[in-house]
Amino acid sequence: MTDVAPPTTKKDWSSDQEVRWCPGCGDYSILTAVQMLMPELNVRRENTVFVSGIGCSSRFPYYMNTYGMHSIHGRAPAIATGLAVARPDLDVWVITGDGDGLSIGGNHLIHALRRNVNLTILLFNNQIYGLTKGQYSPTSEVGKVTKSTPFGSVDWPFNPLSLALGAEATFVARTHDLDRKHMMETFRRAHEHKGAAFVEIFQNCNVFNDGAFEQITAKDNRSHMLIPLEHGRPIRFGPDGEKGVALDGQGRAAIVNVADVGEDALVVHDEKRPEPGLAFMLTRLSHGPYEPTPIGVFRAVERPTYGDQIQRQLLDAQSRSGPGDLAKLLSSGSTWEV
Amino acid sequence: MTDVAPPTTKKDWSSDQEVRWCPGCGDYSILTAVQMLMPELNVRRENTVFVSGIGCSSRFPYYMNTYGMHSIHGRAPAIATGLAVARPDLDVWVITGDGDGLSIGGNHLIHALRRNVNLTILLFNNQIYGLTKGQYSPTSEVGKVTKSTPFGSVDWPFNPLSLALGAEATFVARTHDLDRKHMMETFRRAHEHKGAAFVEIFQNCNVFNDGAFEQITAKDNRSHMLIPLEHGRPIRFGPDGEKGVALDGQGRAAIVNVADVGEDALVVHDEKRPEPGLAFMLTRLSHGPYEPTPIGVFRAVERPTYGDQIQRQLLDAQSRSGPGDLAKLLSSGSTWEV
Amino acid sequence: MTVGGNSLTDTAEHPLQTLDRVVIRFAGDSGDGMQLTGDRFTSVSALFGNDLSTLPDYPAEIRAPAGTLAGVSAFQVSIADHDILTPGDAPNVLVAMNPAALKANLKDLLSGGTILVNVDAFDERNLVKAGYEANPLTDDSLAGYTVYEVPMTSLTLEAAKPTGAKPRDAERSKNFFALGLVSWMYTRPVEDTLQWIAARFAKTPTVAESNALAFKAGYNFGETAELFDSAYEVKPTHFDPGTYTNISGNTAIAWGLVAAGQLANLPVFLGSYPITPASDILHELSKHKNFGVRTMQAEDEIAGVGAALGAAFGGHLGVTTTSGPGVVLKSETIGLAVSMELPLVIIDIQRGGPSTGLPTKTEQADLLLAVYGRHGESPLPVVAAKTPSDCFFAAIEAVRIAVKYRTPVILLSDGYLANGTEPWRLPAVEDLPEISAPFTTEPNGTDAAGNPVYLPFLRDPETLARPWAVPGTPGLEHRIGGLEKSDPTGNISYDPANHEHMVRTRAAKVAGIAKDIPPVEVDDQEGAELLVLGWGSTYGSIGAAVAAARAGGRKVAQAHLTHLSPFPANLGEVLSRYRRVIVPEMNLGQLSRMVRAEFLVDARAVSKVQGQPFKASEIQAAIDEALESLQSEARA
Amino acid sequence: MTVGGNSLTDTAEHPLQTLDRVVIRFAGDSGDGMQLTGDRFTSVSALFGNDLSTLPDYPAEIRAPAGTLAGVSAFQVSIADHDILTPGDAPNVLVAMNPAALKANLKDLLSGGTILVNVDAFDERNLVKAGYEANPLTDDSLAGYTVYEVPMTSLTLEAAKPTGAKPRDAERSKNFFALGLVSWMYTRPVEDTLQWIAARFAKTPTVAESNALAFKAGYNFGETAELFDSAYEVKPTHFDPGTYTNISGNTAIAWGLVAAGQLANLPVFLGSYPITPASDILHELSKHKNFGVRTMQAEDEIAGVGAALGAAFGGHLGVTTTSGPGVVLKSETIGLAVSMELPLVIIDIQRGGPSTGLPTKTEQADLLLAVYGRHGESPLPVVAAKTPSDCFFAAIEAVRIAVKYRTPVILLSDGYLANGTEPWRLPAVEDLPEISAPFTTEPNGTDAAGNPVYLPFLRDPETLARPWAVPGTPGLEHRIGGLEKSDPTGNISYDPANHEHMVRTRAAKVAGIAKDIPPVEVDDQEGAELLVLGWGSTYGSIGAAVAAARAGGRKVAQAHLTHLSPFPANLGEVLSRYRRVIVPEMNLGQLSRMVRAEFLVDARAVSKVQGQPFKASEIQAAIDEALESLQSEARA
Ligand SMILES: Cc1ncc(C[n+]2csc(CCOP(=O)(O)OP(=O)(O)O)c2C)c(N)n1
Ligand SMILES: Cc1ncc(C[n+]2csc(CCOP(=O)(O)OP(=O)(O)O)c2C)c(N)n1
């Protein structure tokens, strides 16, 4: 698809279906960000598919005026893999939640990442099960009191980005529902990436887990609590960039005062580093949305995509053996005439 | 179980069932290592349970004269979790393969790790599906020609240890089937660990993937190709310890000549580091069993186990509300008398 | 007259009419708190001594867009002075908090019924959202009903003024206004509700206050407004003496499991993954840790049942709860339990299917799945509950069979039972059935050399149950798995004859349970040629329909199955006594299919697959039709 | 006389006896290459022109411990000068490479049959391993058989000496010695085998040479040893003219899928996870990338079917292959396909169950699972193959139905068909059925405002199939999912009446396929009162049994079902023509149960659940029994 798509507006990308999230849900702003981004991507509606699982977030495809599938709980990455492999001409997006993508669907997610299937995967992390009315999720903090954990949850949560990096992901990023510009930029980067692009979105569920990310994403807290990652730049944050991230010779990462250590001591963010070690360390800087937390693109490296390689094998086979000839196939075993 | 178990021998731990692996299979030496280790652990046969999935490796429990369950494909970590939570007095081992544990069972594995369930998990990695006669597995190298990939596989493999670390594992180690002493020591450490202990074992499948690890595990290659990790010691290897592992200020790990950089520049292995960043970097040093590859314990940190915490909640509830009283429960809603 | 005391029930200025039964439906936006309102009305009615039955009905979205049809949430409750079986076919009274609620529910209302509308919500915007072209309050389309237009929002705002709450917040109390009004209409006691409001909203005193004020305002509005001709009373039912509570099916299952654990002296282990309409069992069980109940929210359904099975191997009472989509995911593990012969209870709260279907609606379409939905020959017992309170006993029965026969058992309930409620006379704990679950602790055989050994598949000759030896028992170490097992050693066996023997033995074990369950009871009628056979939650509707048919002079017999696999031993004989058998089911004919195959009886399904329980009248119509066809056959 | 030319077949010195049929079983250790030996014998016999049928039988372990019963691997082949349907009930000849092979297989041998043993393997160690207390070759226990003791190992070592191979390696050629000997006994052509050895072992010349030498040595041993009275010949069958190949069921399915893709002009997408006995379809399809066939080895069964469904949404022919344990895992996704109405083919190569069961053995116990094994009302068509070559056509039929009706279809085969082989006359490509799979490319409706829109659930009035518009088609953007859909927009709908309508429509669509499938054909016999009804792989055994029964003067009719859901339109009428219907099935009575429920016909199951196909004699016995019971009923 190198042709130029006709210009579109946000409205073109909005379906006629009523949006049915709770008033105030963070999902709305994510939807808006995607609908506003689409016209900028030079893509066509008919070549765009949103595949989701089950959950509040997974209702997303209904609201996009594209092809879409609201599938079953946890299976969107698998279904989207089949579609992306079958139809490399399509732009396939996966919409999932922290329960959908990391609990029941964890296996499909990590396999889609390791295979580097050409998918743009948006994980709406609200640290709760919204649709089933408020049970804790695999990203909920320890001790969380929910309907299923009246005495507090006891499971240690996943860090979705660490998991993705452990699963050989080639593109890993994080954004949040209160910053449309950052969302759009992050989604654009994810979409540009050839292969599996994984984006965690901090999303507020104002009904069952209100304010989960407030300590870091509220307007007043952002400059202190969000560490924006920029490729090729020393990692700095704070209202005046007075803080930074440094590493010691034993591989310990720490938040430092730039004034104390000097800018040269800071880690220079390198999203293209072939080895995911640095990106992984950055995902471990924060242990929950109440400490300074990096956002942006952690890793963006190239690796052949699963679909392209399958496509290549088909073409190789065809150029080697010619297009399939059924009669020849049937007589390819040892045959005899009567 | 603080009492002293009566002394046992390897024979006590061997069941009367005929071992049915192919002659020459690496599984035999792993079985021997476990059977030889058990008498040293001060544990009782009746308190020991081996739970496995399906695969050649998963036949393991039949050969141990303990309680055992040969379950279904990929589900051993889930089943073992239930058992370990229900019965914290038991020693529960999980036996799995690279297909069983990382393909169909990947989700249960990563969740058992993040929850830190008290399990000793041995993953027999032969980089192939043995029992189903030789398809590639999620740890097979790219390009592998197998029955299901006559033109070579195109999926990028998992590194089981990276995945485990990304999944918040508290104990992560690697050993191989040709070194009984190292296996026994590694299994012992894994067994001692409170929580989920994950051990990858390089295992030769001499029928479908013979020699997969030979370049690093063959007697003559070991000293050049295996990097033994020892807690608190600079990471060195080579016949005369002439090589080592160092990090630069930007978090790049590299193999260096000790003579060039001096021993002080080497990374000192620290399996107890709360953050898994260093351990993760060490898992990325090698990209397959043909480069110098670390073995031993990568990470061993303490975190409350899932079962202990559930147990604690039960005890708390009982001391708070007294043991359950059924009649009281039934009348705990709003009731009225007629 | 003061608001706040029971003196309020003395409505001297209005005539008081006595009714034997009334059906009320509260309907509003998902955010309007209709479930809470209905629940509250139910509770006071229960305390008051009415028999009652409830039917909540809400959308799959947490909070669908305000004002739309998709967002309507409703709660129907029937209260009566006599024993009732259903929440009623058609409401007498509809409380509609907005146009969408009116539009979505009007068709169900009894003709001539009463409508209470929040007239404040009938503005242009809401009318459009609900898809009304004209205002139904003014266009005469409600001519056949008695409509009361009450400005609930403004009166609530007015009432809540003293609290100083912002209008946006105060407005949220309008459901309590509605509750107050309906409480007045049906002379419900008020003190209990006021206390409940105080306790429930203790943490937010302003909310508590404005709810209380709205409630009182609603009550007083009924009292003082000239709108209403009369208030009504529904006298208490005659109940057997005892202590009663109002119970939903899901709570009853949870309590049944706790009870079964105590009766069997086994710790309960629940491995589950949240899913509507089953999640509440997980929630409820999670509270009872002091009973030694362990609950685990697993990563998915497969892990939930896997963990339960692992716990069962360890000697716990392994349970898993789910709905249809979870049952299919669990099937492989259930098959493993069939093969290993370990006790396990799988609870399926059925909902509308196929696939995600209608997740918040009821259906009975998982019966064939429960009975046949595993690969290979893997028979297991299936039990179904018939009323909310019966869920308690059905859970105990499922556990009893599972542990006695060392087999997985599927317990079927559905969304209607799960969320519906009824008054329940609490059983005496000492009257509950015994459950024996003895662990084997000694070797039960000898090997060739005469040494004592444990033979894990040496069966009890009576029950065909295998022994249950749990880890921790010295000397009984053994291995089990999903490969075919040699009888009685449990070692892997590929022997053809052994396989057939084991397949037939497993089937015989399950079939043999028929000897251990009560015969199906028939509520017969002299001369009846028609049997209405049911299972599960259709019990109430069938009962009401049969009663009505008999009242109309028809002769009908009724039988209801709790055990679907195996069937009660006398079922074939029972069926053979009638010329015609009809089977009302919320599916396309699943029990009827099983009965036909088993007994070659021309059982005919009466199907309804609408996500809604049967109305008694629907079944009554099927009864009439069946009787007519019998007559015309007789004439022919 | 020289070895190596066809002159070998001229066995002038020995009398040549002509047989019409012979059944040979090669048995040895898993590592002994018995499957290869059997395959090779089959190939030459096919080339020679015999009709034949094969039955491989091997343990679940890759290589179970040498010398033990558990490790025995066997391959049975029947060759005949006439049309045969089964690999034979009992072998005439058993080749036993060691004591375990003898012990495990002796009970099946025809009494008076011939045994060729590798006497070298009958040493103390192997006898003990096999569980023999005394050497059967010397203790007279084989008195009823003709036993030939051949020192195969030592003769092989001797023969292979010129190659210089180490004895340990050379010994591995002993299966070729056995093959040579049996080839002599049955006057098989040798040139083809020698060529095959050269080609197959081209990369390891020493192995090739020692295999060839062993083969020749075996052949010559037969020729020269005084042991054998005579050689035998089995003349070629009369085959219809054409090109033949010997085909297994799994290959036939793979080729059928490739063909169907071509016929429908849809690229094939296979999403699969390896499992015995289905993996070979994945292996075979993986080779045919030049047909545009994409194969994906997924992370599990759920992902396999999910990927296939995703590809189907994208306009590919989505297929997934598995066995029972995989089917249950796929059920939720299959239900989604039912709800979304997308074409999808699910292939279940049934094996022994429940659970892991007997993974390398055959069974037919997934029928009820296929038909009923999903939650909610989720009907789908089910098709079953009856012979190895029929798998080709059954695959095409499954695809035809799936794409025409936009529905998932389950195709049932089993381990016996999967690995068994038969000669197959290649069809002409132009004779294959057409498959129409048109994509919708234009709007098919208008909205309220009169604008053209796409209505994804606007059905073809004839087939009730919905349109299939694939991504990439401008203007037809739409969303589908597993929630209930409004007819015809596909938008989410919780409307009760719409739900019932959709449930009934989906059922009607599947039921309506009965109009589009051939009526079941009856192989009738004047005066027959007994019908033998079958499905799937029992076809051969039933056919052989019916032929034998008729030869014995019995009157029997036979019918075999390819379509299990829906049933052919005439099935009820056919069943009503017979006084008795019996249904031989490798399960406890699954088809019989379906037929009973559907037609209220007292169809009786004839069950065998041993991981082994029926012997014709077993079915013949059931026929006799049924006829006798009919007679005694008539007498009574
Ligand atoms: C197989 C299956 N299991 C369980 C469910 C019930 N269910 C629906 S959504 C959901 C979790 C939703 O959580 P998340 O993915 O975090 O999405 P959110 O609603 O928070 O956006 C669950 C458990 C289901 N629909 N299907
Ligand atoms: C549900 C299910 N799917 C597939 C299979 C088939 N199967 C058995 S073992 C196996 C893979 C074994 O590979 P691995 O775990 O690496 O074990 P290994 O044999 O190599 O030790 C597969 C696919 C099965 N038994 N059950």
Ligand code: SF4
């Ligand atoms: S429940 Fe939470 S996540 Fe779901 S729509 Fe409501 S606010 Fe959003």
Ligand code: SF4
């Ligand atoms: S197939 Fe491979 S892994 Fe399996 S037993 Fe044989 S050698 Fe071992």
Ligand SMILES: [Mg+2]
């Ligand atoms: Mg969530």
Ligand SMILES: [Mg+2]
């Ligand atoms: Mg393996």
